[in-house]
Amino acid sequence: MGSMRYGYKASAEQFTPAELLDLVVEAERVGFDSAFISDHLQPWRHEGGHAPNALTWLGMAVERTSTIVLGTSVLTPTLRYHPAVIAQAFATLGQVHPGRFILGVGTGEALNEHAIGVPFPEGPERFARLRESVRLIRQLWKDDLVTFEGEYYSTDGATIYDKPPGPIPIYVAGGGPATTRYAGRVADGHICTSGKGDAYYQETIIPNLEEGIEKGGRDGADVDRMIEIKVSYDRDPERALENTRFWAALSLTPDQKQSVHSPTEMQRLADELPIEQVAKRWIVSSDAQETADAIQHYVDLGFTHLVFHGPGQDQQRFLDQFAEDVLPLLKKGA
Template identity: 80%
Template sequence: MRYGYKASAEQFSPAELLDLVQLAERVGLDSAFISDHLQPWRHEGGHAPNAVAWLGMALERTSSIVLGTSVLTPTLRYHPAVVAQQFATLGQVHPGRLILGVGTGEALNEQAIGVEFPELKERFARLRESVRLIRQLWAEERVDFEGEYYATHGATIYDRPDPADAGARIPIYVAGGGPATTRYAARFADGHICTSGKGDEYYRDTIVANLEEGLEKAGRASAEVDRMIEIKVSYDRDADAALEHTRFWGALSLTQEQKHAVHDPIEMQRLADELPIEQVARRWIVGSDASAVAGAIAHYVDLGFTHLVLHGPGHDQRRFLEQLSEDVLPLLPR
C-alpha cells in the first residue's frame, strides 16, 4: 500500500505548495500529486501554477517522495513531444521519482486560450495517440510519427530516460472514470487514477471490473497496474470545522454535465456556491473521529485500490497533515 498527498494547486500558491509537499514527506507520505490547471475551480482565492515548473522546484526541495501530475492533458495546450521532453528532463535529474499522470482534459483549462474543446471521443483518441508518441520518443533515438492528430519528423529527445535502466523509467498513469478509459489504462498504462465519493457499486462494477477485464485481455498481472484513487477526506479534531472545510471545493459536487461546458472560474464558482454545504460534503469523508475516518479510507483498500492519495479541503493544510499523520495514518493498513 502507498499513501499520498494531493497538492491542491487550485487552492494554494506555488510557494505554499512547496512548503506543504516538504511537510507531506516529513510526516511519512509516499507520494504527492498536483493537477495542471490553467484556471482554477474558483476565481476568488483560486490558484493555478504550472504543474511541470512546480514539479521541478518540488523535486529539488524533497529527497524521497514520488511526485506526479493528476492530471496533465498532453493533447491540447501541449504537444505530446513537449511533454515527453519536459518529463525526460526532470527524470534525468531525479530518476525514479516521477509519475506522468494524464487525462482527457477540462474545458476550463483549454478554451480560455482559444483552444477548441472537442467531444470526449476525440479527446480520448488524442490521449491514446499522445501516450503512444511520448513512449516512442522516450524509447527511440529518432522518431518519425504520423498519427491522426500529431506528427514528428526525425525528432529526438536527447536527454531521455535510459531504456536499459529500470530505475530511470517514468511511469504513465491514465485518469478516467468510464469503462473505456479504465480498460485502456489496464492494457497500456502503469497506473489508473480515479476519485472517491461515488459509491461502492461504481468502483466495483465500473472501475475494478473494467480494470480486471483490461488486464486479462492484455495478459498482464494485476500488480503491473497501480490502482490509484484520490480520496477526499476532511478530517479535523473539530467536527464543525471538518464540515465547513469542504465548502471551497463545491465545484467537485457539480455533475459532469454541469461542469463540462463551463470554461470560466467565475461561473464555476457561482454554480458551486449555490450548492448547500450538505450536498458539497457528500463527496467527502468528513469527521473528527480518527477511527471512523481511517475505516472509511481503508474501505477503498477493500475495494481493490493500492495507492491512496489523500486530499484535504481546508485552508490550513499544515493542521490537516499534522492531525492526519498523528491520528489517522497509524490506523491505516500497510
C-alpha cells in the same frame, strides 16, 4: 507495486506555488510516500483560486524534497501541449532525479483549454488523442529520430536528446469503462476519485480495469490502482464540515464540470450548493478510527495507492492531524 502507498494531493487550485512547496516538504516529513499536483490553466474558483504551472512546480518540488515521488493528477498532454513537449519535460525531470516522477494523464476539461482559444473536442476525440499521445511519448523516450504519423500528432525525425535513464510510469485517469479498460491494457497505473458510491467502483472501475489487464496480457500487479480520497478530517467536527466549502465545484454535475469554462461561472454555480450536498463527496469526520475505517473500505475494494485530498485552507493542520491520528491506523491495518 503490490504494497500500499500513501500520497498527498497538493491542491494547485487552492494554494500559491510557494505555499505548495512548503506543504510538499511537510508531507514528506510526516510520512507520505507520494504527492500529486493537478495541471490547470484556470482554477475551479475565481476568488481565492490559484493555477500554478505543474511542470515548473515539479522541478522546484523535487529539489526541495529527497524521497517523495511526485506526479501530475492529472495533466492533459493533448491540447495545450504537444505530446513531444511533455515527453521532453518529463525526460528532463527524470534525467536529474530518476525514479521520482509519475506522469498522470487525462482527457481534460474545457476550463483549461477554452481560455487560450484551444478547441475542446467531444469525448471520443479527446480519448483518441490521449491514446495517441501516450504512444508517442513512450516512443520518444525510447527511440531516436522518431517519425510518427498519427491522426492528430506527427513528428519528423524527432529525438529527445536527454532521455530518462529508465521508463517513467504513466498513469491514466479514467472515470468511464473505456478509459479504465485502456488504463488496464497499457498504463502503469489507473487514477480515479472517491465518493461516488460502491456500485460505481464495483460495476464500472474494477471489472473494466481487470478486463483491460487481461486483454493486455498483463499481471494485475503491473497496474497501480490509485484513488484520490477526499477526506476532511479535523479534530473539530464543525471545522471538518466547513472545510469542504472551497471545493463545492466537485459536487456539480459531470456535464457542468465539462462544459463550464469560466472560473467565475463555476464559482457561482458551486456557491449555490448547500453545504450538505458539498460534503457528500467527502469523508467528513473528527474521529480518527471512523476516518480510517472509511478509507479502509477503498483498500478492501482493491485500491493500492491512496492519495489524500484535504479541503481546508490550513493544510499544515490537516497534515499534522492526519499524520498523527489517521495514518498510523492505516499503516497498522495494511
